[in-house]
Ligand code: SF4
Ligand code: SF4
Ligand code: SF4
């Protein structure tokens with residue numbers, strides 16, 4: 001039993017540098033395996049729909065991007081960042097990037113678009 | 127001309143503007159020290175001012191259940207009471223607006239008044255949290271008021287006067303002899319001031335996790351700003367009073383000394399806030415009767431003995 | 435000049451009320467984590483307030499369940515103008531994994547207007563702070579624009 | 592003094608989740624409580640029925656973020672039992688590893704919140720600051736701080752690498768020292784202790800009668816722990832102690848939880864030293880053969896039960912979840928009677944509630960008038976009595 005047990009530590013921390021990371025000015029890189037925004041490399045994708053089938057959040061829509069086969073378009077406003085799509089893809093076309101800072105003013109802005117090389121297309125949110 | 131000078135005193139220096147700004151400064155000191163003790167960076171120095179400005183520009187809402195007249199009138203009165211209390215304090219080489227032999231009593235009276243106003247503020251806000259908070263504020267008021275007054279009386283006894291400026295002079299002259307004697311009273315008065323300002327461990331009346339924000343729960347915008355300013359002003363008065371009576375550095379260092387001793391007092395209050403858990407309202411009362419009051423009485427007895 | 439100060443004060447002193455509108459807890463603990471030493475949002479002037487009456491920003495987590503809807507509206511209406519809403523977590527944005535559940539409205543913006551959307555399940559505290567920082571800029575802009583911002587929602591309550 | 596009705600929740604600073612308690616108080620004493628649950632009820636059990644087995648795991652994970660690993664492990668174990676899948680040994684060890692890491696983060700979270708409830712914000716800040724250590728470890732192994740997504744039917748999804756083991760070792764050294772410090776502070780700081788001692792007390796008999804589980808039961812002297820009594824994952828190979836105390840009050844709960852953190856640290860050390868080699872998962876079929884199973888798991892807050900039934904298709908026929916807080920909530924109602932208003936938040940916090948898994952509600956659809964009404968506990972029991 002005692003009073004003010006934390007006092008010594010409290011006073012000590014007055015003389016230490018604070019533990020705060022001054023985000024957004026200062027950023028510590030996210031760990032290697034972070035499950036951030038999933039993106040699809042269309043050059044690998046064969047349009048098999050396995051990703052859309054297994055996505056628990058129905059965040060993947062197979063959309064016509066002007067190529068022969070439909071390609072996955074991600075709705076990040078629904079995505080649970082679980083990485084199942086990357087696991088399910090037989091061609092390893094989907095990678096979970098380390099990008100996590102996705103805040104946006106509108107939900108329409110949270111939809112992935114077709115990559116360079118193919119026709120750009122924006123999929124409006126329903 | 128006299129009238130203008132008085133108005134200046136009332137509104138600018140040492141009145142309203144000075145008190146409010148100094149209060150906001152002390153709030154920053156308190157928050158910063160508190161944050162640093164928790165390994166955090168804490169708010170920038172201008173934070174309290176911006177908080178206040180923002181509150182003034184927010185929408186004013188009068189809840190349906192509140193009494194509209196009381197709801198508007200009480201916060202202003204609360205601030206007025208706290209500022210008035212300060213006008214009776216001499217500081218930093220300036221004498222008070224109206225020094226007279228019993229001004230210590232007047233200051234304590236105005237401090238008490240603002241607590242009672244807080245009770246009304248909560249009671250008429252029409253929120254159950256406000257009511258519980260108000261009842262607790264009054265219960266707590268009974269607990270800390272006695273030790274606060276007793277411990278403030280200790281230097282008064284030593285100096286043999288009720289006038290703050292006289293006590294101050296006597297204390298400053300005999301600081302090395304009197305300070306050890308008054309240490310006990312100083313500690314008790316810091317603790318009771320903590321209670322008076324409703325801060326941890328005596329923050330049951332505003333306990334966030336129990337009753338949201340107690341009496342302030344329903345207040346928004348300007349009215350909330352007034353109450354908050356009144357609390358800051360009370361902090362200035364409390365810190366000023368203690369620094370006047372116990373740590374009269376300003377007799378040596380002038381204005382700077384006053385600032386320093388106020389910051390020292392606020393530092394003490396912050397340390398208290400950081401190192402304890404909140405006490406239940408019953409325990410507050412109990413601790414007051416069991417420890418604070420006996421110790422403040424002991425402090426007084428010491429003072430009487432020293433004076434012989 | 436005065437306008438600028440007011441705008442600055444809006445931006446630099448946001449008080450936040452946090453409301454779980456039916457989420458899974460994870461977003462809530464991440465919101466709580468933003469006030470802890472590692473992230474310490476108090477350095478940005480952000481304070482977590484218990485009473486919606488004191489808040490400028492409502493942080494909402496969760497897909498809005500059938501029961502919570504009415505509460506959410508009530509809390510939103512209790513907040514004084516100008517008020518902003520940040521939806522944190524994918525299920526607050528659209529229902530996320532809870533899409534199609536019988537008791538879920540599917541997103542905070544089905545009930546009250548939302549200013550900033552922060553995806554993630556849960557978003558890292560950094561991402562939440564970035565989202566709040568976004569809304570802060572918007573607050574400043576709104577305060578500088580001609581008539582500030584007055585908006586009222588009527589979603590049938 | 593007049594009787595005042597105090598609503599706590601659904602939006603209240605003491606509750607991080609929306610739940611509603613109505614207290615009739617007389618002065619500072621609680622006269623009666625009406626608990627109204629159901630604000631977070633999302634209908635997950637029903638939703639599972641139209642998710643595939645793969646998808647259902649992620650949905651189950653989001654029953655609750657704090658013990659997400661507990662729920663998924665419990666669910667996967669049930670499914671694996673139905674399908675007769677033998678989970679590789681390494682996967683079982685990794686499941687236990689995450690289970691213990693989750694326990695540590697959850698108990699530190701509790702300690703911080705308990706501090707916060709009683710106004711001891713320094714403790715809250717410190718505990719949550721050191722909680723980041725374990726969160727960092729979780730994040731760097733699994734890729735997310737809270738919903739780790741480690742489990743899948745048939746094993747785990749990510750392996751623990753050499754590098755992770757090294758980092759974990761360092762984190763353990765740091766945590767061991769900090770946990771000792773918190774144990775000292777939490778159990779010895781007079782003001783904090785006075786807020787816990789004798790508060791929210793239940794006796795051993797009550798704990799058994801009310802069916803409490805986990806630390807709530809163990810703090811009342813009931814020696815139950817599924818990890819020992821009905822081992823799952825790798826617990827049959829891991830030596831550890833079950834911590835019990837006999838106060839039955841919140842202080843005893845703190846003793847149990849802090850003791851469990853220390854024990855968990857030891858378990859983790861054992862696991863990383865004895866991690867077997869091998870595959871981390873076996874492939875599960877998309878269609879699970881017909882059958883049913885019940886699986887139990889010792890979550891940080893107590894026994895979690897999942898009942899799963901498959902009809903042989905690619906979706907579950909029925910999933911039923913009984914989460915620990917539901918078992919413990921009766922203890923809250925019990926110890927709340929006659930409590931002081933000041934103790935309300937800490938008593939609620941005492942069982943470490945998190946309602947997202949507990950929530951259920953009674954909804955009355957009046958077919959003739961088309962009105963929908965949600966009943967409170969009091970209304971429900973009144974109806975029951977009337978119809979008897
Ligand atoms: S990460 Fe998960 S939720 Fe997001 S798109 Fe992929 S499968 Fe769907
Ligand atoms: S699973 Fe892979 S290959 Fe198949 S559609 Fe999705 S991204 Fe393309
Ligand atoms: S977004 Fe994900 S983590 Fe956040 S509350 Fe919803 S399900 Fe939970």
Ligand code: SF4
Pocket residue numbers: 631632633634635636637654912947948949950951
């Ligand atoms: S009771 Fe809980 S677990 Fe069950 S469906 Fe409702 S929210 Fe989900």
Ligand code: SF4
Pocket residue numbers: none
């Ligand atoms: S599932 Fe039925 S038999 Fe089993 S513990 Fe619950 S009530 Fe008892």
Ligand code: SF4
Pocket residue numbers: 459654655656657658659662890892914915916943944945946947948949
């Ligand atoms: S007991 Fe609490 S932490 Fe565990 S699943 Fe339920 S809500 Fe989540």
Ligand code: SF4
Pocket residue numbers: 951
């Ligand atoms: S006993 Fe209550 S909680 Fe359990 S299944 Fe029946 S209604 Fe639901």
